[in-house]
Amino acid sequence: MTIAVETFFLTPGAPGTLQAQVQQMIAEGILSGRFHVGEKLPSSRRLATHLGVSRITVTLAYTELVANDYLSARGRSGYYVSENAPVPPVYTPHPRAADTVDWSRALVQRFTGGDTPSKPDDWRAFRYPFIYGQADPTLFDHANWRQCALRALGQKDFAAMTDDYVDRDDPLLVEYIARHTLPRRGISARPQEILITLGAQNALWLTSRMLLNRRRQAVIEDPCYPAQRDLLTHSGCRLVPVRVDADGLPPEAIPEGTDLIFTTPSHQCPTTATMPLHRRQALLARARGLDALVVEDDYEFEMAFLAAPSPALKSLDTDGRVIYVGSFSKSLFPGLRLGYMVGSEAFIREARALRAAMLRHPPGHIQRTAAYFLSLGHYDSQIRRMGRALHERRRVLEAAIAAEGLTIAGRGVYGGSSLWMQAPEGVDSARLAARLQADSVFIEPGAPFFAGPERPSRFYRLGYSSIPTARIGEGIARIAAATRASRRETAAQ
Amino acid sequence: MTIAVETFFLTPGAPGTLQAQVQQMIAEGILSGRFHVGEKLPSSRRLATHLGVSRITVTLAYTELVANDYLSARGRSGYYVSENAPVPPVYTPHPRAADTVDWSRALVQRFTGGDTPSKPDDWRAFRYPFIYGQADPTLFDHANWRQCALRALGQKDFAAMTDDYVDRDDPLLVEYIARHTLPRRGISARPQEILITLGAQNALWLTSRMLLNRRRQAVIEDPCYPAQRDLLTHSGCRLVPVRVDADGLPPEAIPEGTDLIFTTPSHQCPTTATMPLHRRQALLARARGLDALVVEDDYEFEMAFLAAPSPALKSLDTDGRVIYVGSFSKSLFPGLRLGYMVGSEAFIREARALRAAMLRHPPGHIQRTAAYFLSLGHYDSQIRRMGRALHERRRVLEAAIAAEGLTIAGRGVYGGSSLWMQAPEGVDSARLAARLQADSVFIEPGAPFFAGPERPSRFYRLGYSSIPTARIGEGIARIAAATRASRRETAAQ
Numbered sequence: 006m007t008i009a010v011e012t013f014f015l016t017p018g019a020p021g022t023l024q025a026q027v028q029q030m031i032a033e034g035i036l037s038g039r040f041h042v043g044e045k046l047p048s049s050r051r052l053a054t055h056l057g058v059s060r061i062t063v064t065l066a067y068t069e070l071v072a073n074d075y076l077s078a079r080g081r082s083g084y085y086v087s088e089n090a091p092v093p094p095v096y097t098p099h100p101r102a103a104d105t106v107d108w109s110r111a112l113v114q115r116f117t118g119g120d121t122p123s124k125p126d127d128w129r130a131f132r133y134p135f136i137y138g139q140a141d142p143t144l145f146d147h148a149n150w151r152q153c154a155l156r157a158l159g160q161k162d163f164a165a166m167t168d169d170y171v172d173r174d175d176p177l178l179v180e181y182i183a184r185h186t187l188p189r190r191g192i193s194a195r196p197q198e199i200l201i202t203l204g205a206q207n208a209l210w211l212t213s214r215m216l217l218n219r220r221r222q223a224v225i226e227d228p229c230y231p232a233q234r235d236l237l238t239h240s241g242c243r244l245v246p247v248r249v250d251a252d253g254l255p256p257e258a259i260p261e262g263t264d265l266i267f268t269t270p271s272h273q274c275p276t277t278a279t280m281p282l283h284r285r286q287a288l289l290a291r292a293r294g295l296d297a298l299v300v301e302d303d304y305e306f307e308m309a310f311l312a313a314p315s316p317a318l319k320s321l322d323t324d325g326r327v328i329y330v331g332s333f334s335k336s337l338f339p340g341l342r343l344g345y346m347v348g349s350e351a352f353i354r355e356a357r358a359l360r361a362a363m364l365r366h367p368p369g370h371i372q373r374t375a376a377y378f379l380s381l382g383h384y385d386s387q388i389r390r391m392g393r394a395l396h397e398r399r400r401v402l403e404a405a406i407a408a409e410g411l412t413i414a415g416r417g418v419y420g421g422s423s424l425w426m427q428a429p430e431g432v433d434s435a436r437l438a439a440r441l442q443a444d445s446v447f448i449e450p451g452a453p454f455f456a457g458p459e460r461p462s463r464f465y466r467l468g469y470s471s472i473p474t475a476r477i478g479e480g481i482a483r484i485a486a487a488t489r490a491s492r493r494e495t496a497a498q
Numbered sequence: 499m500t501i502a503v504e505t506f507f508l509t510p511g512a513p514g515t516l517q518a519q520v521q522q523m524i525a526e527g528i529l530s531g532r533f534h535v536g537e538k539l540p541s542s543r544r545l546a547t548h549l550g551v552s553r554i555t556v557t558l559a560y561t562e563l564v565a566n567d568y569l570s571a572r573g574r575s576g577y578y579v580s581e582n583a584p585v586p587p588v589y590t591p592h593p594r595a596a597d598t599v600d601w602s603r604a605l606v607q608r609f610t611g612g613d614t615p616s617k618p619d620d621w622r623a624f625r626y627p628f629i630y631g632q633a634d635p636t637l638f639d640h641a642n643w644r645q646c647a648l649r650a651l652g653q654k655d656f657a658a659m660t661d662d663y664v665d666r667d668d669p670l671l672v673e674y675i676a677r678h679t680l681p682r683r684g685i686s687a688r689p690q691e692i693l694i695t696l697g698a699q700n701a702l703w704l705t706s707r708m709l710l711n712r713r714r715q716a717v718i719e720d721p722c723y724p725a726q727r728d729l730l731t732h733s734g735c736r737l738v739p740v741r742v743d744a745d746g747l748p749p750e751a752i753p754e755g756t757d758l759i760f761t762t763p764s765h766q767c768p769t770t771a772t773m774p775l776h777r778r779q780a781l782l783a784r785a786r787g788l789d790a791l792v793v794e795d796d797y798e799f800e801m802a803f804l805a806a807p808s809p810a811l812k813s814l815d816t817d818g819r820v821i822y823v824g825s826f827s828k829s830l831f832p833g834l835r836l837g838y839m840v841g842s843e844a845f846i847r848e849a850r851a852l853r854a855a856m857l858r859h860p861p862g863h864i865q866r867t868a869a870y871f872l873s874l875g876h877y878d879s880q881i882r883r884m885g886r887a888l889h890e891r892r893r894v895l896e897a898a899i900a901a902e903g904l905t906i907a908g909r910g911v912y913g914g915s916s917l918w919m920q921a922p923e924g925v926d927s928a929r930l931a932a933r934l935q936a937d938s939v940f941i942e943p944g945a946p947f948f949a950g951p952e953r954p955s956r957f958y959r960l961g962y963s964s965i966p967t968a969r970i971g972e973g974i975a976r977i978a979a980a981t982r983a984s985r986r987e988t989a990a991q
Contacts, residue, residue, distance in 0.1 A: 009878050011682045011802075014809060037686075039677050055806055104818030108844040111757075111791060113711045116851035124664055129657065140660035142653070151651045154863075158644045160635070164622065167633035167831035171617055184532050189504045193530075203696070203857035210856045218606045236855040264604075298604060309504075313548055316507060325597030338660035340862035351601040358609035362729040363703045363856065364696035369833035370647075371861055385502050 008040055010047040010055045023058050027066035035075055035086055038093045046076065046084040119235030120453045128471075132445040133480030137423045137468030140338035144394050144470070146387045150337075153377035157370050166370040172361035174201040175372035181379045182331075182345055190306065191320025192329060192347060200346045200353050200360065201367050204339070205304055205332035208346040209267070210236050211356050211363075212300050212328055217242040221264040226254050228454035228464075230274045230302075233267060246456035249273055251415075253280035256291040266292060266299045270318050271306045275454050275466050276415035276425045285318050292326055299327045307336045310392035310399075310420040325349040333375060335422065335470075336388060343367060343375055391470075395422055398469045398477060405478045409485035414464060422470040425451070427463050431495035432488055434465040440491065446483050501533055503540040503548045516551050520559035528568055528579055531586045539569065539577040612728030613946050621964075625938035626973030630916045630961030633831035637887050637963070639880045643830075646870035650863055659863040665854035667694040668865035674872045675824075675838055683796065684813025685822060685840060693839045693846050693853065694860050697832070698797055698825035701839040702760070703729050704849050704856075705793050705821055710735040714757040719747050721947035721957075723767045723795075726760060739949035742766055744908075746773035749784040759785060759792045763811050764799045768947050768959050769908035769918045778811050785819055792820045800829045803885035803892075803913040818842040826868065828915065828963075829881060836860060836868055884963075888915055891962045891970060898971045902978035907957060915963040918944075920956050924988035925981055927958040933984065939976050 012034070015026050034040045046052070049063040056063070067084050070076040077087040086092065128136050157166060165175060179196045187194050202208040217223055217240040225234060227246035237244055242265075247258045253273045259266060268288070270280035280288070292299050301318045319329040325348075332344035346356060360366070378384050402424065406413060415425035428434050435450040451464025472480060505527070508519050527533045539545070542556040549556070560577050563569040570580040579585065621629050650659060658668060672689045680687050695701040710716055710733040718727060720739035730737050735758075740751045746766045752759060761781070763773035773781070785792050794811045812822040818841075825837035839849060853859070871877050895917065899906060908918035921927050928943040944957025965973060 009678075009682075011800075011806070011878075012678065014682075014684065014806060016684065016809070016813075034681075039681060057806070104842045104844070106791065106818050106842060106845075108842065108848075112708055112845070112848055113714070114708070116708075116848050116855060119851070119855075121664070121854070124662065126666075139662060140656075142656050142660075145660070147651075147653070147656070151648070154651055155644070155648060158647055160640070163633075163635050163640070165833075167635075167638070167833045169617065169632060169827070169832035171614070173619075185502075185505065188527075188532060189502075189507075191507065191509065206855070207857040215605055215607070215609075221606070232855065239852070239855060298599065313504070313507060313550070316509070320509075325599050334662070339662035339858075340658075340660045342858060342861045349597045349599060349601065351597070352599075352605070355601075355605055355609050358612070359732070361614070362609060362612075362699070362725065362732060364700040365832075365835060368835045368861060368864055371864070385504075 007045040007047060008034075010051050012039075013047070013052060013056065015056060015058075024062050024065050024069075027056070027058070027063055028069055031066065031070060032075055035090050035092060040086050040092070042086050042088045042090065042092055044086045046086070048083060114239065116239060119238065120231040121235050122231065122449075122453050125447075128447055131442075131447040133476055133483065134447045134471050135449075135467040135469065135480060136447050136471050137449060137466055138335060138339055139471050140340075141471050143473070144391050145338060146383055146390070149381075149383040150374070150378060153381065153383065154370070154374045156377055157373035162373055165373045168369060170366040170369065172357050172366065174366060175369060175376055177376035177380070178372045181376055185379070186331070187347065190303065190314075190329075191316030194347045195350075197350045198347055198353050200356050201372060202344045202346055202360070203342045203364065203367050204334055204344045205302060205330050206232060206236075206344075207342075207360075208330040208332075208344050209233060209300065209302065211346070211359055212265075212330075213237055213240050213242075215352070215355060215359060216265050216298060222260075222262050223265040223267065224259050224263050225267045225456070226269065226273060227456050228275055228451065229267070229269075231453045233302075234456065237267075244456075249276060249278060251278055252284055253278045254288065256284065256288040259291055259295070259297075261295070263295050263297050266297055267302065268299060268318070269302045269304065271303050271314055272417050272419070272421050273415075274302075274304070275423065275451065277417035277421055277423065278415055279315065279418050280318075282315060285315075285321055288318070289321060289324075289327070293324060297326070300330060301327055302330045304330075304332050305335045305421055306331075307388045308392060308395060308420045308422055310396040311417075312419040314419050319347065328352065336384070336391070337375070337378075341371060341375070343371055392420065394474070395420065395470065398472070398474050401474055401477045402467070402469055402481065405481035409481055411481065411485055411488070423466050423468045426465050426467055428465065428488055429492055430463070432491040433462045435462065437484075437487055437491055438465065440487050441484060444483050444487065446480055446487075448484065500538040500540060501527075503544050505532075506540070506545060506549065508549060517555050517558050517562075520549070520551065520556055521562055524559065524563055525568055528583050528585060533579050533585070535579050535581045535583065535585055537579050539579070541576060607732065609732060612731065613724040614728050615724065615942075615946050618940075621940055624935075624940040626969055626976065627940045627964050628942070628960040628962065628973060629940050629964050630942060630959055631828060631832055632964050633833070634964050636966070637884050638831060639876055639883070642874075642876040643867070643871060646874065646876065647863070647867045649870055650866035655866055658866045661862060663859040663862060665850045665859065667859060668862060668869055670869035670873070671865045674869055678872070679824070680840065683799065683807075683822075684809030687840050688843075690843045691840055691846050693849050694865060695837045695839055695853070696835045696857065696860050697827055697837045698795060698823050699725060699729070699837075700835075700853075701823040701825075701837050702726060702793065702795065704839070704852055705758075705823075706730055706733050706735075708845070708848060708852060709758050709791060715753075715755050716758040716760065717752050717756050718760045718949070719762065719766060720949050721768055721944065722760070722762075724946045726795075727949060730760075737949075742769060742771060744771055745777055746771045747781065749777065749781040752784055752788070752790075754788070756788050756790050759790055760795065761792060761811070762795045762797065764796050764807055765910050765912070765914050766908075767795075767797070768916065768944065770910035770914055770916065771908055772808065772911050773811075775808060778808075778814055781811070782814060782817075782820070786817060790819070793823060794820055795823045797823075797825050798828045798914055799824075800881045801885060801888060801913045801915055803889040804910075805912040807912050812840065821845065829877070829884070830868070830871075834864060834868070836864055885913065887967070888913065888963065891965070891967050894967055894970045895960070895962050895974070898974035902974055904974065904978055904981070916959050916961045919958050919960055921958065921981055922985055923956070925984040926955045928955065930977075930980055930984055931958065933980050934977060937976050937980065939973055939980075941977065
């Protein structure tokens with residue numbers, strides 16, 4: 006393949022003759038690894054035209070480079086990067102002068118340094134990956150997803166895929182969510198009350214940006230999803246973590262002066278508690294008493310293979326004070342980045358404008374593919390299939406845990422894809438997780454889910470959406486062995 | 499197709515017997531239009547299990563609904579929504595009680611009400627669409643894009659498509675941009691200095707969030723891209739519009755106290771001016787003198803079919819004070835939502851954390867498809883083909899404009915896909931655009947591009963990336979006729 010001519014140009018004001026500059030330019034491309042051995046250079050005529058120099062200048066430069074064995078000439082065929090040229094194995098751009106910019110002063114705020122733990126890139130290499138929230142190729146309906154994506158790539162959908170929607174969404178997707186998805190949660194919403202987002206993360210962020218500032222107070226569950234706490238920290242608001250119990254967030258513990266309450270009532274993250282009906286009503290009453298708003302993150306409601314999920318908090322909301330957040334990350338796959346937000350029309354209208362300013366809209370092809378997958382019934386089939394598999398894995402997991410004598414601190418009564426575990430006294434789950442890595446077992450330590458400074462150190466989460474059923478038993482056995490080893494070490498100290 | 503059983507549930511605390519509640523639930527689904535004529539209801543056994551009621555309750559409810567002609571029974575086959583049922587043509591959720599929330603108080607800020615004009619949904623219905631920035635199906639390499647998308651949907655790329663990247667990007671795409679795309683602009687960057695974004699809009703928004711607050715001052719070009727001004731307004735910063743001339747943004751007009759400068763040097767939006775080299779150097783010197791940072795939006799640099807584009811401003815930046823923003827919206831399609839930002843490692847690290855908090859990452863499949871399209875050479879072929887077509891359209895356009903005696907206020911010297919036009923005295927381009935709509939001609943009035951309050955009213959933009967070459971002549975003729983009619987009306991007043 007010929008190296009594109011557009012990749013060449015001369016640096017204005019560079020020293021030396023034009024010929025020397027052309028030579029230098031090509032040599033730099035080879036030395037840095039941009040050009041590979043065997044790649045063909047543009048013809049001298051094309052390069053000369055592009056650079057605005059005479060053809061002879063380029064020809065002379067090429068000839069010199071052949072003499073220096075950077076290039077080889079193949080008769081009338083042209084010039085190629087020589088196999089004797091000093092080509093490094095990877096592209097290493099030449100180092101620039103150091104920055105003179107004082108970034109600590111330029112940046113108005115820091116965004117790094119939060120609680121969100123990074124997932125290891127190589128989690129798939131673990132033999133016993135009790136990781137939460139990633140897709141499992143054996144459970145995902147890849148074939149039908151591909152068919153739907155292909156259909157959404159067709160001529161008929163060219164506009165849906167390529168158009169700048171500006172601030173709008175794919176009407177097919179919005180319509181399906183309004184007619185089918187939300188009613189299953191007891192929610193009745195018009196299209197003007199629905200916004201498609203880049204996943205639940207995006208919806209939570211939008212909400213935070215719209216409703217919080219330094220003078221406002223937000224309540225979050227403790228423990229909670231770490232990335233939620235991080236994004237709220239950016240807002241500068243007064244952040245009040247409220248410790249959850251076996252029924253989730255206790256409304257009576259929400260303090261005065263609270264403006265916004267973030268809650269996961271269906272399936273508390275990470276303890277898996279389900280908030281019972283009477284408490285949901287109490288929470289709404291408390292919110293009304295405070296004139297506060299509530300953000301309900303209803304993630305994973307579809308994984309209800311043990312019992313039907315209770316209707317959403319939003320279905321009980323007559324004031325319009327609940328903002329409902331849904332996501333396809335767990336039921337489809339997290340790399341899709343697709344979710345939705347449901348709220349009052351006035352709120353959604355502003356959210357739509359903010360989203361447009363931040364990113365315009367979620368990509369058209371993604372929205373259309375999802376709309377097809379949903380409306381053709383593949384999604385429902387997928388949910389049922391995943392539910393059956395997760396049910397089996399859960400059964401095996403709980404049996405293994407019981408056999409090994411490990412302690413479950415929280416298990417979702419209606420389903421879900423994780424268990425919340427507690428290690429015995431004297432066992433720090435972060436150290437346990439590190440020890441288990443060497444044994445090819447991945448578990449998620451629980452401390453990052455808690456607000457500081459006193460973070461309980463014995464909890465950990467076991468996801469079961471990515472580990473093959475056949476390996477669960479051995480994985481649990483290894484966790485139990487490592488736990489016992491940790492206890493012995495602690496006792497010996 | 500059978501209506502999914504998950505779509506049914508009983509409202510807690512509802513009045514009436516269980517049977518009456520089940521009947522009501524089904525009737526509501528029919529009356530609202532959620533269920534269509536002929537759709538099959540779940541078997542009484544399945545529905546009863548799902549609802550947690552006895553089977554006889556459901557059977558009696560079904561029987562009553564048949565008696566009332568909401569449902570029809572087809573022997574052993576089951577129950578279906580009857581063709582005599584009162585089904586409305588569209589889904590109309592029952593109206594809820596009005597909100598009690600005072601949103602004007604709850605929202606910390608308004609995001610609506612900006613300058614960005616909305617594009618008409620039906621722009622494709624215009625016979626003469628001089629619209630800017632949308633894809634043209636006759637120019638886009640749909641077949642190869644589909645092939646690349648299909649490949650990125652394969653088993654081999656399952657992880658790339660489905661994984662939660664958290665805060666990282668597709669290494670294939672980043673590598674291509676670093677090795678091939680940026681060097682064409684004279685930019686040498688390591689992967690740690692590159693961030694993939696949801697289009698240029700996302701990059702500009704991230705930058706604004708990171709570097710601006712109420713105490714800082716930003717300079718924007720006047721006129722400029724309206725959505726840019728809107729997003730900067732959200733930051734609360736002191737916004738200083740600086741009027742551009744035929745060479746773009748004049749550095750000497752940038753006032754003291756400026757912290758951030760937004761500029762489009764390759765191809766000023768919307769006047770199409772290209773900033774010459776000496777002025778680029780002066781701009782960098784001015785920025786250094788102010789200890790300000792510069793955001794370079796290099797959109798559309800690929801559409802260089804008249805002359806090679808000058809190297810980017812960033813290629814002249816030795817301080818690390820230029821943040822470079824690129825986008826695939828014009829060279830691929832805007833609905834893709836893919837762009838990139840290049841800056842100092844310290845800046846990009848923070849941008850990465852902020853982006854993760856806002857939306858995690860651009861969807862994996864999108865990134866991987868683009869990486870294939872780029873690395874297989876389809877992108878370069880596409881650029882060349884688009885360039886040739888746009889060159890022809892430009893030629894026809896300029897000839898028609900000359901023939902009709904219209905005035906070009908700005909034409910990109912190296913290419914581009916729009917012209918900046920000025921209507922004669924007495925002709926308001928917004929009124930001209932409205933008049934032309936009735937004649938199936940779409941033009942973009944220029945006033946929204948300017949900062950208020952004195953917005954010049956005679957400019958308008960003619961995009962030529964979406965109008966078929968054969969229709970350009972007639973489109974220009976209609977614009978000329980409407981212009982003459984407007985002048986006569988003004989003269990008559």
